[in-house]
Amino acid sequence: MYEQIAFYLFSVLTIGLFLVTVLSKNILYAMTSLAAGMVLISGFFFMLGADFLGVVQLIVYVGAVMALYAFAMMFFDATRDIKEKTTNDALVFFLGGMVALMLVIIFAAPVFSENIQAMYPVVEGVGNAQAVGLVLFTKYLVPFEVAAVMLLVAMIAGIILAGKKMDHSLTTNDDKVISQEDTK
Amino acid sequence: MIGLSHYLILSGLLFAIGFVGVIRRRNLLMLFFATEIMLNSANIAFAAASYYYHDLTGQMFAFFIIAVAASEVAVGLGLLIVLYKKFGTLDLDDLASMKG
């Protein structure tokens, strides 16, 4: 019962928040609602017994990613409303609606029967974090390491890309000069 | 009782929202947000599958998706900054330089 209430509540909230993200003109609102949505998604994870994943979600998304976005926004003068021509709304909602409809139909349809065999059954009596750790460091050791390297590479790439010509002040130099320098 | 289908439908709806964002918005930053939404919708689906099939593989995938998403944000934001420095805008309509 609680589970149902929690699910529907979270669902409504998540959908609402994400809709704000997608539709809002103000980038700050968008980001804030996105962060809130992420938190709620971690709630789903906890509901699904994926405690470790929920924690990671909170730390990585709400903590790291959102922080990154927040910092990035400072570059872009995010406080003002974004002026952009949006794509023809009719088309957007038709396509979005179609995708939603399709996915719902597909997922709701009973054709996807339940006869999938578990490859790595959840070990009874072991905490989720422990179980995840067991699998992660045995079967998925190599992908895990690769992911680690990838993150490292991404970090370095991010620093290099963003950090280029940090000594130039964007406000004093006008765009032309910078673009000229870039082409050198 | 909440079943797998519920989660999958929720995931589908969230994905559709992200999708709408992707096709509607022209600002690159907003596209990133929309992408995050889509990734998270996928994560929900994975976690749900994992839960209902008693199989950790789904969680593993979600885990790696988070890792990929984090890398993507790091690199992507770096690129955005470079782009912004160069063109002073993040609007896709102004960035169309690869016209065929």
Add this chain to the structure above:
Amino acid sequence: MDNILSVLIFFPAVAGLLGFVVDKSSARVYGISVATVELLLAIWLWMSFDGTNAGMQFVELIPLVPDFGINYYVGVDGISLFIVIMAALMTLLGMIGMNIEKDVKNMIISLLFLEMTMIGVFVALDAIVFYLFWELSLVPMLYIIGAWGGPRRIYASIKFFLYTFTGSLIMLVGMLFIAYLYYSVSGVWSFSITDWYALVLPVNYQIWLFMAFFAGFAIKVPMFPFHTWLPYAHGQAPTIGSVILAAVLLKMGTYGFIRFSLPLFPDASVMMIPFMTVLAVIMIIYTAMVAYAQEDMKQVIAYSSVSHMGVIVLGTFAMNAEGISGSVFLMLSHGIVSGALFMLVGVIYDRRHTKEMSEFGGLAAVMPKYAVIFGIMLMASVGLPLTIGFVGEFLVLLGFYQVSPVATVLAGTTIIIGAMYMLRLFKRTFFGPITNEANRNLPDLNAREMTALVPLVIIVVWLGVYPKPVLAPIDTSVKALLNFMEEKAQTPEAKETIILSKQTKEAE
């Protein structure tokens, strides 16, 4: 030397790679020496070949992708042996006769790579390896036409490439489907042709697969109506390109019919005899007529190639040893003769930079040696007995007569209309008074050109008088092939046709 075939395939390629570091001025000598060694190796292969053994010899098998049964699997039998030797020979002679100033080094390297792919195609016994070399052969040729060709070389080379490429992709689909069928029957993946031979396919599958392979082979041959890339390719290619193209590359198509279509799809092959006959006969007569109308010497020979290839295709579907052996022999003789003819046209093009027949006339008086060699090749081309051209043509027509007398008579008109366009060419170029002053002081063949052409003349006469050393191994393998087809054929009609077509009344 058990791995002589690998040496044959990869020696030119390795030498070609080394060619990049060779000095530009000595590139030509380098290329000729490599090609000579290659030819000697090929002849060594022939000498150690057992002519009485119908099966594959010098077989090498190295697994490449064991999970999918893809192996580096090569071997020669009587059918492929001589085409390999001819490829080596024509490369060497083409190089000797070559008169190119621009980027000689690149040309030599392209030729050596081309030689690798050509030999690879003919010795490959694994479909994937075969396909690989088949497609790779396009690349150096594309480069040769595109870089050293005439004014419309880009159009011609792209047309050549895309056209043949399209066909071979369809063939690839067919190959993959056979592999899949093999897998579903035997449970193991295999791309080796010898494994596929054991596969008995349902007749309707055979027909579809036959058509898929047909697409690849027919464009390569080129069969009517897929032949239009050839005049462009020949018209624009430099002499050496035309020589190799006509002598070896076209043979890939007809070789494919014999190596794949006949043994893999015996029933479909028999059912397709009428279809192939009609195409071949149209090809023979129609292109010979087109050749007759040409104004450009090289185009005459280009179209005549198509016409002669029609005879080869016809022989392939004669379903008797006479026809198929003749067809294989005709591949060799056409290679030698058309290669020589293209070289000869190249000789005059080098001197006058034109190939228009109307520009010439009376050359026999100015260039007697040239006229003699041209005359010999002309006679070989029209199938004069005691030249190489007759043996194959005679056997093909003889063999096909058992299948269809009417078609044989129609195809036999090749000896008439073939003579017509060749004699017209010869008359307009060599006979009559010297009308164009520019021709009055043309130098006759020089030592280099003689070195390239005289061996061909010798071969033309030698194999015309005494074809046995070549014909006997071919015949052995062809007979084995036919016995195999007869056993494998499922439909009684096909079986009957195969048995009937190889029987003379007397043998009953």
Add this chain to the structure above:
Amino acid sequence: MEKFVYIALFAPLVSSLFAALFGMSPKKTFVGVIASLLLATSFVASAILAAYVVQTGHGIHVTMMDWISAGDLAIPFGFVVDHVSVTMMVVVTLVSTVVHIYSIGYMDHDKSFNRFFSYLSAFVFSMLVLVMSDNFAGLFIGWEGVGVCSWLLIGFWYHKKDESPEVNPSISPSWAANEAFIVNRIADLAMLVGIFVLYWNTGSLQYDVVFAALPYLDESVLTLAAIALFIGAMGKSAQFPLHTWLTDAMEGPTPVSALIHAATMVTAGVFLVIRANPLYSMPEVSEVSFFIAALGTFVAFFAASMALVNRDLKRIIAYSTLSQLGYMFAAAGLGAYWIALFHLAAHAFFKALLFLGAGNVMHAMHDELDIFKMGGLKKVMRGTYLYMGIASIALAGIPPLAGFFSKDAIIETAFNEGTLFLWAMLVVTAGMTAFYSFRQVFLTFDGDERYKEFDIHPHEMYKFVLVAMSPLALLAIIAGFFQGAFQEFVTSSPLMPDYVMSEHTHHLAIYLGILVLIFAVGGIVLAWKKYGNGLKRDEKCENSFIYQLLKNQYYIPQFYAEFISKPYYLLSHIMWKSVDMKIIDASVDAIAYLFFKGGDQTRKMQTGNLSNYLNWMAVGLVLMLLVAAVTALIA
């Protein structure tokens, strides 16, 4: 004895190769001498073989090596010297030896002297292969070989330019050469078909095997083989309708006309029919044989009619050759093979003599061939006059010269077979033959000296040439006396059926002979009356329809040109320009263009705007989901 077979066969080849060594150098007389000596060697070897065959009564069969063997087919290089082939060998080598010696004189001033001997000897070699081969494929080698040599020799003066048919009926030597080659090829195709039929039904191409199997074959097979082989023979022997090339072939040097287009190559067709006589004697193919006889008779008459009005010295002789070939076919078709062979040999002697004489005239007249421009030459050319006179008498069939015996035998055969219509035609033709041969002789050697108007100073040929011609003259005179011996010799071969006249005919033979003789003498008298005292042109006669028809060879060459050559070229041109370029190639290009255009149009989708791309991606996603959903629902 085997070595003589090889000597006879290969001496001409050696000669040819030897001469070819000097082919591109200036004239060297010793080349001609050595070639002639080698030919003489070949003749001697042939004569020895002939003596051997006469003595022992059986032939020699040698197999040199395998040629082609594939499948069940095995063709060796085998040579058989039996009664038939040895006759041919002797005739061929004798005539060619004479022609070789003659050519030393005739080609004296030609700068391609050496080349000429190379070709001529190569021809003899091919001809010997043709007659000596023991199988049909070997025969075909020689068959094609003589064709090529004929092509080379007709086109020997290749440097002459093309002219309109009004100026030169054969347009040019190279044109005539090509015509000869191509027309022969048409017949060769039929011959190949005949070979194929025999192979697939008898399993071999060896004469003995094939002939042994003949009685077991179906009628249709036999008929087809007989027809196909005969069409092959028609090409080589220039029978109607494939006859036009022979007169055009007179563009070649005269020794060539003498050797190839009179004595040897053109008789190859007759030889083939004689060789294959077991086939043509089969009762199943009697219609074919009769057709051969009828066609032969027709050609004899048809060619003689054209010879009546022609003004070209060599063409008259060429028509006469055609006509005589018709006689030979008539005999062969009627089953009198030995008579055909006898006439073949006799004809070879006197026709070669006639041609060589014509060559002397040409040499004297500086290549002038119009007999209307000659006359009175007997004063300056006594020897030639004598030779041509003998040859013409022989040709006309006046006893006791060779032509009388051989031709009379043929006419008698026609009577004996009861084919009176053929007989009558042949008798009339005999009269026509006498008329045109003597018309030519009188116009050339008698009457007023018209050549003086054209400022020509004729002179007699070299002495050694005249001496060299003497064996032919001798044989033209005496060959007839050996008729009986010849019959006995040739028909002792198991492969050569005898042919004897019936009792009835035998009784009438003397009257028949006299009748023919009357026609022949009548022809000569008529010719003397008309032309003996110089040329008197008769405008009215010359403008009459029949005269014009004959003069234009029944308009057959024009017909061929207008209805075969030109349409073929036109059609070829249409095939190339319209079909190949505009339909086939264009459709290939159209497909390429379609892709190109499609790409060009869809290029506009590439706006460079990411948002746009995302929209397209969205559309794609929706479609894919749609497909997924639909398939899932269907499943």
